Amino acid sequence: MTHELSELLFAPIEAAQDALFARACTSEALTEQTLKHIQESEEFVHAFLKLDREGALKAARESDLRRDQGKPLSPLDGIPISIKDLIVTRGIETTAASKMLQGYIPPYDATVVSKLREAGAIILGKTNLDEFAMGSSTEHSAFGATHNPHDLNRVPGGSSGGSAAAVAAGQCFASLGTDTGGSIRQPAAFCGVTGLKPTYGRVSRFGAIAFASSLDQIGPIARTARGVAETLQIIAGHDERDSTSSPSPTPDYLSQMSGDAKGLRIGMVQEAFAADGLDEEISKSVRNSALKLKEAGAEIVDVSIPSLPLSIATYYLTCTAEASSNLARYDGVRYGPPRNIESRSDELEEMYRRRRSEGFGAEVKRRIILGTYALSAGYYDAYYLKAQKVRTVIKSDFSAAFEKCDALLLPTSPVEPFILGEKLSDPLQMYLADIYTIACNLAGLPGLSMPAGLSSKALPIGTQLIAPAMEEGRLLRLADAHEKYSDTSWSQPTALRQRLSKTGGSK
Amino acid sequence: MNKKTSLESVTEKWDIVIGLEVHAQLKTRTKIFCGCKTDYGSEPNTNVCPVCLGHPGVLPVLNENAVRMAVMAGIALHCSIETQCVFSRKQYFYPDLPKGYQISQFDLPICSHGWLEISLDEETRKIPIARAHLEEDAGKNLHDDFRGVSQVDFNRTGIPLLEIVSGPDLTSPEEAMEYLKELRNTLRYIGVCDGNLEQGSFRCDANVSLKPKDAKELGTRVEIKNLNSFRNVGRALTYEIRRQARVLEQGGAVSMHTALFDADQGTTSPMRSKEDSSDYRYFPDPDLLPVILEEEYIENLRQSLPETPEIVRARFANEYQLRPYDLSVLTDDRELAIFYESAVKNGADPTITSNWIQSELLGRLSNDKLEISKSPVSAESLAKLVKHLHSGKISGKMAKEIFANMWTSGVDPDDEVERMGGVVDDDSEILSLCKLIIERHPDEAQQFREGKHKVLGFLMGKVMQESRGKANPKKASTLLREELSK
Numbered sequence: 001m002t003h004e005l006s007e008l009l010f011a012p013i014e015a016a017q018d019a020l021f022a023r024a025c026t027s028e029a030l031t032e033q034t035l036k037h038i039q040e041s042e043e044f045v046h047a048f049l050k051l052d053r054e055g056a057l058k059a060a061r062e063s064d065l066r067r068d069q070g071k072p073l074s075p076l077d078g079i080p081i082s083i084k085d086l087i088v089t090r091g092i093e094t095t096a097a098s099k100m101l102q103g104y105i106p107p108y109d110a111t112v113v114s115k116l117r118e119a120g121a122i123i124l125g126k127t128n129l130d131e132f133a134m135g136s137s138t139e140h141s142a143f144g145a146t147h148n149p150h151d152l153n154r155v156p157g158g159s160s161g162g163s164a165a166a167v168a169a170g171q172c173f174a175s176l177g178t179d180t181g182g183s184i185r186q187p188a189a190f191c192g193v194t195g196l197k198p199t200y201g202r203v204s205r206f207g208a209i210a211f212a213s214s215l216d217q218i219g220p221i222a223r224t225a226r227g228v229a230e231t232l233q234i235i236a237g238h239d240e241r242d243s244t245s246s247p248s249p250t251p252d253y254l255s256q257m258s259g260d261a262k263g264l265r266i267g268m269v270q271e272a273f274a275a276d277g278l279d280e281e282i283s284k285s286v287r288n289s290a291l292k293l294k295e296a297g298a299e300i301v302d303v304s305i306p307s308l309p310l311s312i313a314t315y316y317l318t319c320t321a322e323a324s325s326n327l328a329r330y331d332g333v334r335y336g337p338p339r340n341i342e343s344r345s346d347e348l349e350e351m352y353r354r355r356r357s358e359g360f361g362a363e364v365k366r367r368i369i370l371g372t373y374a375l376s377a378g379y380y381d382a383y384y385l386k387a388q389k390v391r392t393v394i395k396s397d398f399s400a401a402f403e404k405c406d407a408l409l410l411p412t413s414p415v416e417p418f419i420l421g422e423k424l425s426d427p428l429q430m431y432l433a434d435i436y437t438i439a440c441n442l443a444g445l446p447g448l449s450m451p452a453g454l455s456s457k458a459l460p461i462g463t464q465l466i467a468p469a470m471e472e473g474r475l476l477r478l479a480d481a482h483e484k485y486s487d488t489s490w491s492q493p494t495a496l497r498q499r500l501s502k503t504g505g506s507k
Numbered sequence: 508m509n510k511k512t513s514l515e516s517v518t519e520k521w522d523i524v525i526g527l528e529v530h531a532q533l534k535t536r537t538k539i540f541c542g543c544k545t546d547y548g549s550e551p552n553t554n555v556c557p558v559c560l561g562h563p564g565v566l567p568v569l570n571e572n573a574v575r576m577a578v579m580a581g582i583a584l585h586c587s588i589e590t591q592c593v594f595s596r597k598q599y600f601y602p603d604l605p606k607g608y609q610i611s612q613f614d615l616p617i618c619s620h621g622w623l624e625i626s627l628d629e630e631t632r633k634i635p636i637a638r639a640h641l642e643e644d645a646g647k648n649l650h651d652d653f654r655g656v657s658q659v660d661f662n663r664t665g666i667p668l669l670e671i672v673s674g675p676d677l678t679s680p681e682e683a684m685e686y687l688k689e690l691r692n693t694l695r696y697i698g699v700c701d702g703n704l705e706q707g708s709f710r711c712d713a714n715v716s717l718k719p720k721d722a723k724e725l726g727t728r729v730e731i732k733n734l735n736s737f738r739n740v741g742r743a744l745t746y747e748i749r750r751q752a753r754v755l756e757q758g759g760a761v762s763m764h765t766a767l768f769d770a771d772q773g774t775t776s777p778m779r780s781k782e783d784s785s786d787y788r789y790f791p792d793p794d795l796l797p798v799i800l801e802e803e804y805i806e807n808l809r810q811s812l813p814e815t816p817e818i819v820r821a822r823f824a825n826e827y828q829l830r831p832y833d834l835s836v837l838t839d840d841r842e843l844a845i846f847y848e849s850a851v852k853n854g855a856d857p858t859i860t861s862n863w864i865q866s867e868l869l870g871r872l873s874n875d876k877l878e879i880s881k882s883p884v885s886a887e888s889l890a891k892l893v894k895h896l897h898s899g900k901i902s903g904k905m906a907k908e909i910f911a912n913m914w915t916s917g918v919d920p921d922d923e924v925e926r927m928g929g930v931v932d933d934d935s936e937i938l939s940l941c942k943l944i945i946e947r948h949p950d951e952a953q954q955f956r957e958g959k960h961k962v963l964g965f966l967m968g969k970v971m972q973e974s975r976g977k978a979n980p981k982k983a984s985t986l987l988r989e990e991l992s993k
């Protein structure tokens with residue numbers, strides 16, 4: 001049983017659901033096995049910042065009782081999942097991967113966490129990220145980088161690198177990440193799993209530690225479209241505690257997954273494929289995804305998003321400005337590692353300056369400074385306000401494109417997962433890699449990354465789909481169809497598994 | 508001392524320019540962006556939650572009542588109501604501001620371009636109100652000694668404030684105080700603010716500058732904070748105006764800064780340079796949607812708005828023919844105005860009631876430290892008494908005596924009048940009394956006849972005493988004179 005159980009960890013969510021339903025295993029056993037696997041694999045992956053062993057096992061036992069009574073709460077009842085450490089969990093330390101929040105135990109649950117608990121999902125713990133979600137590699141975590149399960153010398157992407165790596169590494173069946181400029185999609189692509197950024201307002205932001213309020217969204221990462229759909233089904237919906245939450249009713253996502261793409265037109269974003277820095281293999285794989293969708297019944301057309309190149313500047317002015325404001329509350333007094341009250345009288349400003357300098361990492365400081373500048377007197381109109389105006393231009397470009405197609409297709413990332421430490425010396429280079437994912441946050445549209453296969457270096461490549469607002473169902477349908485017309489839905493993290501078998505773990 | 512004269516030396520050369528910023532706490536039951544209570548005086552940090560404490564991940568949700576009260580205030584102040592207003596973040600670091608920014612309004616305040624009518628020395632002026640906007644209050648820093656550390660009470664964080672900004676149109680400390688009184692009253696009348704200065708539900712900062720007489724350009728202004736009573740507003744402004752005049756006379760320049768008022772010394776002193784602190788980096792708060800108000804919503808509030816002091820005064824002047832001074836006293840407090848009107852509607856003469864309230868009722872309320880709502884004498888009771896007085900059934904003196912009993916023992920005035928008997932009005936009765944007194948005091952009677960008319964007072968006193976205060980004084984005086992002259 002243990003052998004099968006350990007294989008189950010690397011199977012799609014449906015397999016786990018079937019096993020639980022058929023009583024082939026209990027949630028408690030599954031959770032135990034998961035925790036064991038995490039323990040063995042973490043020294044290589046470091047996807048988790050915190051594990052809640054007690055809480056997870058308790059929840060698993062309760063799930064088993066419900067199942068015995070024939071009363072499971074949802075398709076995720078009894079399924080182990082993880083949560084990015086940017087999302088607050090009551091009673092479980094939440095750090096945003098920053099020293100500034102070390103020791104912070106939230107007194108409340110994010111709405112999405114409440115919903116998952118109410119659905120019976122087993123919350124294993126909190127996953128690693130770039131500090132305050134600022135980064136594309138998870139190297140900016142204050143608590144160490146996460147390693148890509150497909151190549152342990154490489155980054156898993158970011159900022160939700162821990163979430164994507166945990167899913168890819170078989171450490172959980174699904175994870176919640178957040179996406180402000182690609183932070184779910186890009187790590188999903190790098191780790192060879194599926195990740196969805198919902199329409200802005202589709203999922204409540206209450207409890208997501210704010211980075212850029214007008215861009216942030218919480219979204220699911222799983223190995224298959226089905227896993228993403230089931231998770232989204234639970235977390236989506238209006239929340240009166242989030243004023244930007246949409247009142248639009250949540251559709252039934254699974255029912256839209258017909259297994260084909262008949263009647264849908266896929267728009268290939270020309271500017272994306274023509275871009276200079278796009279890796280040749282990636283371009284090829286992504287074009288191949290379009291062919292698979294064609295096989296599945298879709299029509300392929302060319303479309304243009306002319307303002308795509310404007311998105312980087314627009315994004316980095318918007319997100320840094322909002323971040324500089326959202327992070328002002330971290331004064332280093334109410335949060336942070338314990339310290340003594342100063343015995344000498346300290347100038348207030350000097351104290352803030354010192355505490356914030358100590359508590360924040362370099363990338364966070366860079367962005368706070370940029371954002372403060374963009375909002376400062378005399379510059380607001382030229383930068384932040386201008387950027388908001390450009391957003392409407394980008395939005396209208398998307399609208400125009402959607403008159404010709406039902407979903408856009410483009411690469412998720414122009415580069416394959418890079419070596420840890422390789423890109424740290426040039427922050428701007430790192431920013432430029434966001435080119436494909438950012439526009440959809442600026443326009444508030446839903447975007448999804450699905451595995452398109454492996455490169456010649458056996459590194460995952462992701463294909464991105466973008467749909468009109470509130471059309472997550474369409475994205476999931478396409479992702480599901482794409483899976484069915486691919487050899488495998490997702491690739492096993494061979495590098496990790498080999499490493500584990502060497503050390504005798506996870507057999 | 509006439510305060511106005513004391514600044515005459517200043518106003519000969521300079522125009523005084525005063526603008527006032529008032530922060531009025533709106534009387535909502537819960538805070539502006541969360542469901543915490545707004546009760547005053549609770550134990551520190553008990554009316555708090557993750558939202559108003561600015562915890563990581565929280566979001567604001569607007570309290571509709573705060574909007575409703577802001578619109579009501581805007582209507583009462585003759586403002587234009589913005590049908591699509593926006594919240595902005597005002598950013599600065601301070602221990603009592605948990606998010607590091609205050610949610611306020613910048614570009615599109617909910618109310619603007621209004622005015623408030625004030626009366627001073629029988630003259631009325633319309634003082635422009637530039638804007639009134641919604642924002643959240645900050646916490647309170649407590650600097651009492653906790654082992655040398657200051658502490659913060661966040662109960663107040665998130666209580667809705669309406670910041671009301673006047674134009675730079677007030678021209679004297681007296682006008683400033685009058686403006687504040689009227690504004691406070693107006694807000695109390697319509698039920699949106701307590702107007703309690705001691706508890707901090709009505710706070711005022713004053714901006715003052717001087718400019719050469721008839722010059723177009725305004726001078727450099729000083730902002731004065733920490734003004735916790737209207738009187739202190741007047742004192743602080745007077746001091747600062749004199750100070751600025753002295754500086755300018757000596758050829759110096761006034762520096763733009765914020766000053767604190769020291770109530771003990773009666774002086775202002777610089778707090779910090781205003782130039783340093785003012786880049787708040789406003790931008791529209793992305794967590795809140797623009798507030799869109801339907802015309803119908805605004806119109807409904809307009810229709811159902813309680814009368815403002817301005818309207819009540821106009822009505823009283825029209826219906827009851829009261830003088831300006833009386834109007835201002837009776838409408839100073841909404842409860843008092845209601846009391847007055849209730850008495851009048853119960854049949855009491857408007858003028859007598861007005862006088863009575865001022866001369867008898869208010870004093871007793873003040874002595875016993877009672878609000879008008881807790882007056883032991885109801886408006887209906889007072890009306891009964893006034894009716895008796897008005898009809899001449901009782902004398903003023905008797906009325907006072909009865910009123911005292913009503914106040915302390917709660918007796919019914921009709922019963923009292925019944926018990927005491929009415930005024931002695933019968934001429935023959937009064938004449939008998941006069942004759943009796945003259946008989947008793949022959950010396951004084953003789954003195955009167957010899958031309959010492961002052962002694963009449965003594966004799967009148969005896970007549971009133973003998974009648975136990977009930978003799979009709981006018982008649983008694985006339986008859987006594989006649990009798991003495993025989």
